[in-house]
Amino acid sequence: MRQSGKKKTRNDQIRPRSRPDRTKSDDGNREPKRVNRILSLAGITSRRNADDLIKAGRITVNGSLVAEAGARAVWGSDSIKVDGKEIPGPRPRIYLMLNKPFGYVCTLKDPEGRRLVTELLDGITQRVYPAGRLDFDSLGLLLFTNDGELAYRLTHPSYQVPRTYKVTVAGRITDQAIERLKKGVELSDGPSGESKASVIKHNKETSIVRMTITQGRSRQVRRMIEAVGYGVVQLTRTGFGTLMLGDLKIGKYRLLENEEIRSLKRLVSLI
Numbered sequence: 130m131r132q133s134g135k136k137k138t139r140n141d142q143i144r145p146r147s148r149p150d151r152t153k154s155d156d157g158n159r160e161p162k163r164v165n166r167i168l169s170l171a172g173i174t175s176r177r178n179a180d181d182l183i184k185a186g187r188i189t190v191n192g193s194l195v196a197e198a199g200a201r202a203v204w205g206s207d208s209i210k211v212d213g214k215e216i217p218g219p220r221p222r223i224y225l226m227l228n229k230p231f232g233y234v235c236t237l238k239d240p241e242g243r244r245l246v247t248e249l250l251d252g253i254t255q256r257v258y259p260a261g262r263l264d265f266d267s268l269g270l271l272l273f274t275n276d277g278e279l280a281y282r283l284t285h286p287s288y289q290v291p292r293t294y295k296v297t298v299a300g301r302i303t304d305q306a307i308e309r310l311k312k313g314v315e316l317s318d319g320p321s322g323e324s325k326a327s328v329i330k331h332n333k334e335t336s337i338v339r340m341t342i343t344q345g346r347s348r349q350v351r352r353m354i355e356a357v358g359y360g361v362v363q364l365t366r367t368g369f370g371t372l373m374l375g376d377l378k379i380g381k382y383r384l385l386e387n388e389e390i391r392s393l394k395r396l397v398s399l400i
Contacts (some may be wrong), residue, residue, distance in 0.1 A: 130134040130379065133305060133371075137181055139206075144308050144340045144344065147270075151308070153211065158259070160189060161201040161202060161203050162201060162203075162204060162275070163198075163199060163200070163201055163221065164179065164183065164188060164190065164195055164200045164201065164202050165177075165179035165198060166179075166278065167202060167204045167209060167216075168188075168209075168211070168216065168277075169277040169278050169281055170204070170219075170275060170276070170277050170278050171204070171216050171217055172256070172258065172277040172313075173211060173216055173277070173296060173393075174277050174295065175222030175277075175281050176281065180198045181196055182211060183195050183196075183197070183200070184198070187211060187212050188209070188211055189208075189209070189213075190202045190207050190209055190210075191207055191208050192208065192210065204218065204219055205218045205219050206393065213241060219366070219384045220255060220275060221255070221293055222255055222274065222275060222276045223253065223255055223273070223274060223275055223276075223384070224272070224273075224274045224279075224384065224385040224389075224390050224393075225250070225253070225265075225272075225273050225274070225382050225383060225384050225387060226270060226271070226272055226273075226372060226374070226377065226382060226383055226385060227246060227249060227250070227255070227271045227272075227273060227381070227382040228268070228269060228270065228271075228374060228378060228379050228380065228381055228382070229246055229249075229264075229267070229268055229269060229270075229271045229379075230268060230379050230380045231266060231267075231268055232265065232266075233245065233246045233248075233249070233265070234246065235259045235260060235262035235263055235271065240272065243252060243265070246259060246319065249381075250273065250382060251399045255275055256275060257273040257274055257275045258273065258274075258275070258280070259271050259272065260272045260273070260274055260279070260280035260284055261283065261284045261292075261345060261369070263366060264301050264348055264364075266337065266364075267293070267364045267365070267366065267374050268363070268364070268365045268366070268379065269280055269295075269364075269365040269367060269374055270366045270367060270368065270369050270372060270373075270374040271366070271369075272369055272370075274374065278399065279393065279394060279397060280398065282369060282397035282398075283346045283369075283393065283396075284345065285341050286344060286345070287316060288396075288397050288398065289343040289344075290329075290343065290345070290372065291340040291341050291342070291343050291368065291369075292341065292342055292343070292345055292362055292364070292366060292368065292371070293339065293340070293367050293369075293371055294339070294340050294341075294342075294350050294365065294367065295329070295337060295338075295339055295364075295365045295370030296337070296338045296339075296340055296354060296363070296364050296365075297335055297336075297337055297357060297361070297362040297363040297364075298335060298336045298337070298338055298359045298361060299334075299335060299360040299361075299362050300334070300335070300336065300353060300359055300360075300363065301331050301332070301333060301336055302328060302331065302338060302357075302359055306357040306358065306359065307326050307327065307328060307338070309356075309357045310326040310338075310351075310353055310354075310357060311323060311325065311326050314353055314356040314357060315356070316346075316349070316352050316353070316356060319345065320324050321344070321346075321349060321353050321356075322342070322344050323339040323386055324340055324341060324342045324353065325339075325340065326338060326339070326340045326341075328338050335362060336356075336359075339367075340353075341368070349365060369387070370392075370393050370396050370397075371392040371393055371396055372385070372389060372393065373393070
């Protein structure tokens, strides 16, 4: 991907309000949309869960109970409520990439009091949430947005969005182990599926492996490495969909370029 100029990565230099071209509101807000899609775009819940809320009689539009999953409304004009509470209107969309450090959790609150990835988003005033997760002990590319539909598609298994990792493995990994990783291994929750795997470099103590998977199950890469007889020393996500981490410093974030946003949307058939 061609890029012009150097991207800003210092958190104190980024102010979403001064970059309206990268914080766009949803197109066609004044056109009727399915209520389940509106709830997804608003970041309330997924479309599937929204249908469940409708079936349970928990959604109203302009004071009337929504009875059908295909019901439509005009977001920003109609009064749409979940359990009697008005949902927020259309907001500018924010898309940003964080290089997650070790020791942060990818939740909006943690009962154990651990550090949250959102604490690193200094200067972002709107509520955003991670599209997918990285483990407490994993590092690398983490996408944040308030675009519920894009986040849903990027993380849904049916879209098979690729995730690429640089994995430091204990020991000198064999060619046979790499072939097993490519073909897929059996995990406790079923077959891992195929992956792309290659050795970047190794010595007697460690090997550095590049792996790309499309399923994105919990701790999947770690479990795959363990299934072929090795332990993970460090795991860093370097790619997610069409995004690449590049030289973004650990603990820093940047807003996505317009073409990066379009590429992600094309990947999951949103444009």
